[in-house]
Amino acid sequence: MGMPPPAGAGAARRDSMRAILAAAELVFSRRGFEGARMAEIAAESGLPKANLHYYFGTKERLYRAVLEDIIRQWLDTAAAWIVPEHAPAEALAGYVRAKLMDARVRPGASRIFAGELLRGAPLLMPFLADELRRRVGEMAAVIEGWAARGLIGPVAPAHLFFCIWAMTQTYADFDVQVRAVLGPSADEDAIFAAAEATVTQLVLHGSFVRDNVAILNT
Amino acid sequence: MGMPPPAGAGAARRDSMRAILAAAELVFSRRGFEGARMAEIAAESGLPKANLHYYFGTKERLYRAVLEDIIRQWLDTAAAWIVPEHAPAEALAGYVRAKLMDARVRPGASRIFAGELLRGAPLLMPFLADELRRRVGEMAAVIEGWAARGLIGPVAPAHLFFCIWAMTQTYADFDVQVRAVLGPSADEDAIFAAAEATVTQLVLHGSFVRDNVAILNT
DNA sequence: ACCGAATCTGACCGTCCGGTCAAGATTCCC
DNA sequence: GGGAATCTTGACCGGACGGTCAGATTCGGT
Numbered sequence: 090m091g092m093p094p095p096a097g098a099g100a101a102r103r104d105s106m107r108a109i110l111a112a113a114e115l116v117f118s119r120r121g122f123e124g125a126r127m128a129e130i131a132a133e134s135g136l137p138k139a140n141l142h143y144y145f146g147t148k149e150r151l152y153r154a155v156l157e158d159i160i161r162q163w164l165d166t167a168a169a170w171i172v173p174e175h176a177p178a179e180a181l182a183g184y185v186r187a188k189l190m191d192a193r194v195r196p197g198a199s200r201i202f203a204g205e206l207l208r209g210a211p212l213l214m215p216f217l218a219d220e221l222r223r224r225v226g227e228m229a230a231v232i233e234g235w236a237a238r239g240l241i242g243p244v245a246p247a248h249l250f251f252c253i254w255a256m257t258q259t260y261a262d263f264d265v266q267v268r269a270v271l272g273p274s275a276d277e278d279a280i281f282a283a284a285e286a287t288v289t290q291l292v293l294h295g296s297f298v299r300d301n302v303a304i305l306n307t
Numbered sequence: 308m309g310m311p312p313p314a315g316a317g318a319a320r321r322d323s324m325r326a327i328l329a330a331a332e333l334v335f336s337r338r339g340f341e342g343a344r345m346a347e348i349a350a351e352s353g354l355p356k357a358n359l360h361y362y363f364g365t366k367e368r369l370y371r372a373v374l375e376d377i378i379r380q381w382l383d384t385a386a387a388w389i390v391p392e393h394a395p396a397e398a399l400a401g402y403v404r405a406k407l408m409d410a411r412v413r414p415g416a417s418r419i420f421a422g423e424l425l426r427g428a429p430l431l432m433p434f435l436a437d438e439l440r441r442r443v444g445e446m447a448a449v450i451e452g453w454a455a456r457g458l459i460g461p462v463a464p465a466h467l468f469f470c471i472w473a474m475t476q477t478y479a480d481f482d483v484q485v486r487a488v489l490g491p492s493a494d495e496d497a498i499f500a501a502a503e504a505t506v507t508q509l510v511l512h513g514s515f516v517r518d519n520v521a522i523l524n525t
Numbered sequence: 526a527c528c529g530a531a532t533c534t535g536a537c538c539g540t541c542c543g544g545t546c547a548a549g550a551t552t553c554c555c
Numbered sequence: 556g557g558g559a560a561t562c563t564t565g566a567c568c569g570g571a572c573g574g575t576c577a578g579a580t581t582c583g584g585t
Contacts, residue, residue, distance in 0.1 A: 527584105
């Protein structure tokens with residue numbers, strides 16, 4: 090058996106796995122699961138190919154490991170902002186800002202997630218149907234709580250989140266399109282500043298968040 | 308030379324190519340470019356694999372042909388709605404409705420487009436930088452015309468379109484996620500009705516389209 | 526009916542790629 | 556210091572996949 094022990098704690102182990110995971114995230118995000126080559130991940134990580142298989146067994150298990158990392162961040166961002174203690178305006182604006190920041194500093198993660206969904210989510214389906222569904226249910230309850238207190242207008246909470254995810258992640262997933270359309274003169278700072286302004290405006294005014302409606306009425 | 312003549316007009320030719328293109332759109336949309344297998348496209352089309360190569364030469368040329376079809380529809384929908392003759396409310400609502408209809412009846416097209424962008428648009432880059440960029444410029448001019456007449460509030464036109472595309476196409480690209488989160492009780496009619504209501508609301512109120520602001524102020 | 530062009534097709538090929546393996550190097554623990 | 560466990564590595568498979576080809580079949584014009 091070439092399989093490593095279930096839970097070793099060697100330093101070499103940790104370093105190698107980290108390097109492999111980072112290289113894998115890069116290559117999977119550029120090429121997709123099918124397009125990614127183990128040899129390219131190996132080259133990117135600076136380790137021989139056999140080493141990847143020593144630690145992760147198969148391409149699919151390596152991909153799964155990368156996905157789990159991504160999902161953890163995804164859920165953390167939502168949990169940090171969509172909570173009843175926040176006012177709707179700061180919660181939604183903060184969430185949009187945080188998601189755009191993720192899209193900017195770690196676009197590969199968003200792309201891998203997108204690629205997985207595009208393929209019909211063969212590996213992520215259990216997560217989507219169980220944990221994500223539950224989390225969205227909780228987030229929807231927060232929205233409905235705000236609505237009941239008149240802090241936010243009528244809006245279908247789940248769809249509001251679909252739209253927020255779509256708008257924010259598009260700046261990572263389809264970033265080539267954004268850059269091509271805006272042309273070479275648009276630098277990254279300007280793009281993300283305009284993106285945040287636009288998405289925030291659509292979300293806050295589009296869902297009648299109270300403070301903003303007040304501003305609107307002046 | 309196995310290459311067919313530049314522009315034959317046989318009936319068999321037309322039928323075979325149609326069948327191949329339809330099968331290719333299906334398979335490319337489910338598996339992506341790298342994941343798609345020529346053998347699967349052949350099986351789906353009911354023709355032997357050698358036939359695909361007779362008409363299209365290579366996998367990449369077949370994929371290109373599918374992409375061109377998709378782009379034509381993409382541009383047509385935009386050209387039909389975002390014109391200065393329309394009032395902003397009907398133009399934007401109509402565009403959203405049309406894009407959601409496309410997402411519903413031809414989700415594979417949207418997914419192929421998304422997959423191409425995800426991979427960095429190796430084949431679509433010229434289109435993005437030339438034709439799409441020009442078209443978005445024209446559409447932005449329409450928005451700015453409305454803004455100058457006070458029919459729509461301040462909004463960055465290009466980003467408004469990025470957001471509209473993101474929100475509408477997410478219902479095709481990430482449809483597994485939508486279904487998983489909403490659960491088995493949500494049928495397609497209900498999903499798309501709620502999607503249209505939500506996206507339209509975000510776009511119209513979020514960009515201060517006049518009619519809607521008036522409604523808001525009552 | 527005839528003939529060249531167009532279309533179709535099964536069998537085949539070379540390459541690429543995920544995965545394996547066995548032997549060598551290093552680390553860890555007593 | 557020694558032996559076992561862990562880690563590293565180049566060389567090597569077997570299957571899958573895009574693409575080819577030569578021969579069979581059909582089509583279109585006269």
